Amino acid sequence: MGTVHARSMDTLPMQGRDLGVHPDDLDVMEVQQETKQEILENKDVVVQHVNIEGLGRTKEDYLGYEISEVFNAKNLVDVMKKSHEARQRLLRLGIFKEVEVIIDISEGADALPNGLDVTFEVTELKRLTGSYNTMVGNNEGSMVLGIKLPNMFGRGEKLTFQFSYGTKETSYGLSFFKPQPGCFERNFTLNLYKVTGQFPWSSLKETDRGISTELNFPLWMTDHTLKWEGVWRELGCLARSASFAVREESGHTLKSALSHTMVIDTRNSAILPKKGALLRINQELAGYTGGDASFLKEDFELQLNKPFILGSVLSASLWGGMLFPIGGQPTSIADRFYLGGPTSVRGFGMYSIGPQSEGDYLGGEAYWAGGIHLYTPLPFRSSRGGLADLFRTHFFLNAGNLCNLNYGEGPRAHLQKLAECIRWSYGAGIVLKLGNIARLELNYCIPMGVQSGDRICDGVQFGAGIRFL
C-alpha cells in the first residue's frame, strides 16, 4: 500500500509535527488527533498542481482523466481520499508497477496560502516481461509460458503472447488490448489463437484456429461485451473405437459468429462470495456473417449468495441454455451443451449426462442445471486468518437435465421434456479457494435420478476449476 505524506501547514496553530496518515485508517484516527483533524477538515484547500513523475513511454494525455478528480477536493481529508482513489485508478490501468502519492504545500510564484500540490510518483512496468505459470482449468493442468508487452505505445495498449502445454490441450494465442483513454472499462481486444482440445467423454478431438474481436463497455450497472469470432474448426475421432455418430462429425467446418454478453456482478468475490449476486446472459448468432455453422445460442447463469447463521453462506445457482439450428442444418457436436461432472452436476462423470451413442456423449441442444449450497467455515479453527480461511465445508444439492428438442413442437412440450427424467445429486465436501480465480473441491456425492446411458461418479469426487455450479 502506498503512503500519503502531508507536510504541516504554517498557518495552523500546530507544533510542526509531521503527520503520517494512512488512507485506510482515516476512519480509526485516535482521539487526541480529533482537534487537529477538525481543524484540518474545516480548512479550505485548493489543489493547484497535480503532477505525475516517473513517466517514460506513457503519454501524459492518457493519464489526465484518471487524476482530474483530485482538483475538485475541497479540504485536506478530501484531497487524501481523492488522491487514494486516483492512485487506484492509475494502478488498474495495468501499466505501472507502483504508484506513490505525495501531497505538499504549493511553492513557487503563484502559490496560494492554502494551495496544495499533489504528485504521483510512478514506476512503469518494463517494456517486455516473460512469465511461466502452471494453471489448473476444468479438470486439467497445464504449463503456461507468456510474453507480455504492457503499454506498448504509451496509452495502455497491451500485447500478450501465450503458449500453453497441458495434459489434454496445447494452444497458443496472441492478444492485443486497447482501452479507451479516459474510460478504461471501455476497451477493445483482438485475439488470434490456435487451441487443441481432447474430449474423451465424446471420443472427440478438436482443433480451433480462430480470430476474434471483442468490445467491452459498461452501461449503467451492467457490463456488456460484443464479440465477433471466426473459427476454422477441425474435428476428429480420438480413438478408432469412436462411435459412428462422432465419426460423422469429423472434418472441417468454419464458424463465423456474433455474440453479446451482459453481466451484472454484485458479489464481493468471484470465488466463495459472501454476498451478492451474479447474472450473466449470453447470446450467439452464427451463420449470418459467413461460415458453415448456422445457429442461435442462448445461455444464462444466475447465482445468489446470502450470509446465513454463524458465518455460513447460503448460495443458489441456476444455469440454462438453448441452441436453435437455423436453416434446417443439424447442429454440430462442438456447439452443443454438455452436463455433468465435478464442476456441473456433481456425482456424475465429466459431461456424461444425456444423449449418447456407444458410450460417446453427444451433448444436447437444451439444458438446465441448478444447485443449492451451504458453505461453512471449517470447524475448530484456532484463529482468524491463515490457511484455514481458504477452506470451507460444503453441503450441496445439484440437479439438471440435458436433451435435444424437436423445435417443431411448442414450448409446452419442451418444458415437459426438460422436466422429465431430471438427474440430481446431493452430498458434502471440502472446498479450497485458490487465489481469486480457481477452486478445488473434494466431495462425497450420491447421484440420483440416473438415466440409462449416464455415467456416474458415486462416492468421492475431486474437482478443480474456475466455474462451478
Added chain:
Amino acid sequence: MSLAAEAFVSQIAAAEPWPENATLYQPLKEDQILLSDCASSLAVQAYLRMCGLPVQVRCRANAEYMSPSGKVPFIHVGNQVISELGPIVQFTKAKGHSLSDGLDDVQRAEMKAYMELVNNMLLTAELYIQWCDDNTAAEWEIRRKMSAVGWAGKSLEQVYEDVSQCCQALSQRLGTQPYFFNKQPTELDALVFGHIFTILTTRLTNDELADRIKAYSNLLAFCRRIEQSYFDEQDKDGQSGSSRFSKGPSLI
C-alpha cells in the same frame, strides 16, 4: 493393415452375419470426387456385388475425414468401419465371403502381384492426370507431388506410355477368358474394372488416355461384361438411382 489389426478385425467380423444396412461412404459426386477416389470406390462396389453382399452408397462431403485411415471409400457394417479394398477383402473373408478361395497359392501370389501393378501404375497415373487436368496446379506443384510418389521426372507422355504398358500386361493375362482367373471373378477383376471403367467414362480435357486403353479390346469387353452382369441386372428400369453407380455414362 498390421497383423494385429487384421486379427482384431477378423475376430470381431466373424461374429455377426452381413447386415442389411451396410453402407459405403464416398466423397460427394460433383466436382469434388477425385479420379482415383472414384476408381477406388467403384472397385469396392464391384467387389461387394460380386460377393453378393448388399450395400447402400452414400455421398458425404467429409467422407475422407470420417474414414479411419483417411482414404476413401470406407464401409460401415454393424458397428465396424473399414476403409480401402485390401482391408475390406479381409473383412468379408472373415465373414465367410471370399472370391479367391478357389485359387491355389501360385495363383493367389499372381493375383496380388497384378493388384500391386494396378495400384502402382493406374492409381498414380490417375492422380497425375487429375492434377494436370485441374489446370490450377502449377507445374512445380505437380513435379513435387510426383517425386513424392517416386515418379519424378516423368512427363505426361511417359505416364501415358506407362499406362499403356500396364494395360498391355493386363490384356495379355486376361487373354480370351471372361475373368482373370477363368470363370469366376476375383478381387483383381473388381479392381481392374474400377480403374479402367473410371478412366474410360470420366470426361477429361484430354482423351488420349482413354483412347490408348480402348486399343485393348478385350479389356473393353471385360468392363462391359462386368457392368452388365453386376451393375445393370438389378436395375432393369433405367440408369438413375443414387444407390447405383457414381458416374453416369456407361460403356454400352
